[in-house]
Amino acid sequence: MATVIDGKAVAQTIRSEIADEVRLLSQKYGKVPGLAVVIVGNRKDSESYVKTKRKACADLGINSFDIDLPEEVSEAEVIRHVHELNANPDVHGILVQLPLPKHINEEKVLTEISLAKDVDGFHPLNIGKLAMKGRDPLFLPCTPKACLELLSRSGVSIKGKRAVVVGRSNIVGLPASLLLLKADATVTIVHSQTSQSDTESIIREADIVIAAAGQAKMIKGSWIKPGAAVIDVGTNSVDDPTRKSGYRLVGDVDFEEASKVAGWITPVPGGVGPMTVTMLLKNTLEGAKRNIEQNN
Numbered sequence: 001m002a003t004v005i006d007g008k009a010v011a012q013t014i015r016s017e018i019a020d021e022v023r024l025l026s027q028k029y030g031k032v033p034g035l036a037v038v039i040v041g042n043r044k045d046s047e048s049y050v051k052t053k054r055k056a057c058a059d060l061g062i063n064s065f066d067i068d069l070p071e072e073v074s075e076a077e078v079i080r081h082v083h084e085l086n087a088n089p090d091v092h093g094i095l096v097q098l099p100l101p102k103h104i105n106e107e108k109v110l111t112e113i114s115l116a117k118d119v120d121g122f123h124p125l126n127i128g129k130l131a132m133k134g135r136d137p138l139f140l141p142c143t144p145k146a147c148l149e150l151l152s153r154s155g156v157s158i159k160g161k162r163a164v165v166v167g168r169s170n171i172v173g174l175p176a177s178l179l180l181l182k183a184d185a186t187v188t189i190v191h192s193q194t195s196q197s198d199t200e201s202i203i204r205e206a207d208i209v210i211a212a213a214g215q216a217k218m219i220k221g222s223w224i225k226p227g228a229a230v231i232d233v234g235t236n237s238v239d240d241p242t243r244k245s246g247y248r249l250v251g252d253v254d255f256e257e258a259s260k261v262a263g264w265i266t267p268v269p270g271g272v273g274p275m276t277v278t279m280l281l282k283n284t285l286e287g288a289k290r291n292i293e294q295n296n
């Protein structure tokens with residue numbers, strides 16, 4: 001049976017370390033880190049993630065700045081808010097919740113975020129640096145960073161291992177594969193245009209699987225190499241009439257099957273999700289430390 005990686009517990013440990021550092025910063029400089037979250041429209045999932053982030057900030061003594069904009073807001077107006085946050089000395093991190101409505105060009109908005117405040121690591125220049133040998137972005141994207149942190153805290157080494165990333169999105173799959181590559185894994189990426197038989201056979205050979213396709217339980221236990229480390233990023237809501245809410249969250253991996261074969265596996269919920277939020281808080285703390293120490 002696989003070791004189940006308790007993301008929630010690891011996240012709690014790191015959060016208490018962050019809270020200590022926030023206190024120190026506040027004692028030494030009389031300043032606390034600030035995170036601004038820009039949310040456009042009222043997608044239910046986005047609202048729920050943003051609520052989680054705001055609560056986590058409050059728990060750790062990090063200031064949060066909420067910019068809630070209506071669905072019809074113009075691109076120029078969103079950018080105006082980003083500029084205002086860039087100029088605000090109390091804001092050390094800026095997160096623009098994705099996806100944005102179709103009439104707004106995401107890349108244009110993300111490009112306007114000050115590099116020093118890009119705690120999501122989504123600015124094209126930060127992604128470019130992530131892709132370059134010998135260069136490092138100021139901030140690593142939170143979800144991929146969460147995946148690697150869970151591997152390292154579980155004692156799973158990456159160097160020389162065969163890793164597969166399922167999915168190639170800008171926010172998870174692509175940066176996760178770049179991070180694994182930088183950590184010296186041999187990386188294969190599979191996506192929606194990969195044939196089913198290739199997807200299965202490539203996953204079967206992988207020592208490390210990062211699943212980020214957004215397809216409930218698509219990865220079967222029989223595809224997992226015995227002893228492999230399986231990091232399940234997928235957060236898919238499926239109907240569940242036995243729940244009060246009427247739904248429950250499942251990953252991209254069939255947990256019941258895969259946990260019988262894998263060496264390590266993360267659950268959904270309680271795996272990558274809480275760690276993603278923690279990495280965001282950690283990036284905000286780092287941004288604040290750099291900024292505050294520079295100005296004192």
Ligand SMILES: NC(=O)C1=CN([C@@H]2O[C@H](COP(=O)(O)OP(=O)(O)OC[C@H]3O[C@@H](n4cnc5c(N)ncnc54)[C@H](OP(=O)(O)O)[C@@H]3O)[C@@H](O)[C@H]2O)C=CC1
Pocket residue numbers: 143166167168169170171172173190191192193194199212213214215218233234235236272273276277
């Ligand atoms: N726990 C966390 O912290 C986070 C969880 N998530 C979750 O992770 C999942 C992925 O998110 P995100 O990257 O934003 O999603 P996207 O929909 O942007 O990307 C999904 C990717 O998976 C690929 N894909 C789709 N179907 C298949 C398939 N059958 N086989 C292989 N690849 C496939 C797509 O290929 P193509 O490029 O060809 O379209 C695409 O690259 C979602 O469930 C999301 O909710 C996301 C962010 C953070």
Ligand SMILES: Nc1nc(=O)c2c([nH]1)NC[C@@H]1CN(c3ccc(C(=O)N[C@@H](CCC(=O)O)C(=O)O)cc3)C=[N+]21
Pocket residue numbers: 048049052095096097098099120142143235249268269270271272273274276277
């Ligand atoms: N600019 C931007 N940055 C992001 O980091 C970003 C984004 N946009 N858009 C959407 C995705 C999704 N995402 C999640 C964060 C936390 C959980 C999380 O905490 N999940 C809990 C469950 C939460 C619940 O119960 O609803 C868990 O897995 O245990 C999930 C998903 C960040 N994203």
